[in-house]
Amino acid sequence: MIDVEGWAPEPYETTETIEPGPALALAGVLDTAPPERDLPPLWQWLHFLDRPAQRDLGPDGHPLAGRFLPPIPERRRMFAGGRFTVRRPLRIGSTVTRRSELASTALKQGRSGEMLFVTVRHTFAEQGEELAVEEQDLVYRSGDPANRPAPPSFEEPEADAPWTLRMTADPTLLFRFSALTYNAHRIHYDEAYATQVEGHPGLVVHGPLLAILCLELPRRAGREVRELSFRARSPVYAGQPFAATGSPGDGGGEGGGELAITAPGGVTAMSATFA
Incomplete structure (x- = not known):
């Protein structure tokens, strides 16, 4: 049984200069042109990395162990989604401070047993000016899954x-995306581990990569994104x-729209809205 009573990690801050190299590298992975000045939404995932x-x-x-890793045995982590609000984009060459804090926890019962939902909030600021706020939802479960994917x-x-x-x-x-985000989770590059230990039928595509691909649609169409869920x-x-698919909304105007990742069989692997 998952028990995180009394778990209340303190917020912390880290400051980093947004160098151009990571964005240039991700643009190469995505076969697209790199940003010239403003970091596209979610590309901040290439920065403020933990390097244990x-x-x-x-x-x-x-x-x-980690500040926002819950103290549960045989912990397994899954990326569940998030939200991102931009007041002013993070700019290449600028020095940005990120404040991270535990926003919420929720224990739920799923098909694979108990699951702990953890939301971590990151606030980005430059010289005291708030630039953007990100909330990232992660799911943790303990032990082996009760049901294996088909x-x-x-x-x-x-x-x-x-x-x-x-x-x-x-x-x-x-592998390249794992390297860029310093993500050593073996389900993304070690097929034997992914299939034999965590029960997946193959290597798992990163949830953050799917989210970034969703955002490539408005970015390549020249649309500015200020809010994302x-x-x-x-x-x-x-x-x-x-396929990453999307609709600009409002007949192609400046209103919000919908985005999705569609997998074989018409399965919606990820859904998103933006404004």
Whole structure:
């Protein structure tokens, strides 16, 4: 049984200069032009990274301990979604302070047993001016999953939307994204571990990568995004064709719109709204 009573980590701050290298590297992974000045929404995930010592990692590749890692046994982590609000974009070359704090926890019962939902809030500021606020939702469970995912389909999904970006994530792409985000979770690059230990039918495509691909649609259309909400609904696996799809809303005007990741069989792997 999951018990986190009394777990109340303190907020902390870290300051970093937004160097151009990480954005240039991610643009290469996505086969797109790099940003010239403003960091696109969610590309802040390439910065403010934790870099623990190798001895401090657990068998899954995640740190054994951390400020916002709940103290539960045999902890397994899943990316669930989040929200991002931008007042002014983070700019390449600027020095930004990120304040991180535990926003909420919620214990729920799912098909695989008890799950702990943890929301961490990050506030980004430059010289005291608040730039953006991110809330990231993570799900933790303890022990082995009760239900194993079915074998994935590799059929090309149907996609009929004003904005469409078709993708297939191979192990090389997953490795490069793991390296850029300093994410050592073995489900993204160690197929034997992903299938034999965590019960996946293959390597798992990063939830943050799917969210960034959703945001590529308005970015490539020249649309500015000030608010974003996204939710991971189903895993996507290496080798599966999928499509980032979107609608600009308001007949293509400046109003909000909807975004999604569509996997084989018409499965919605991620849904999002933006304004």
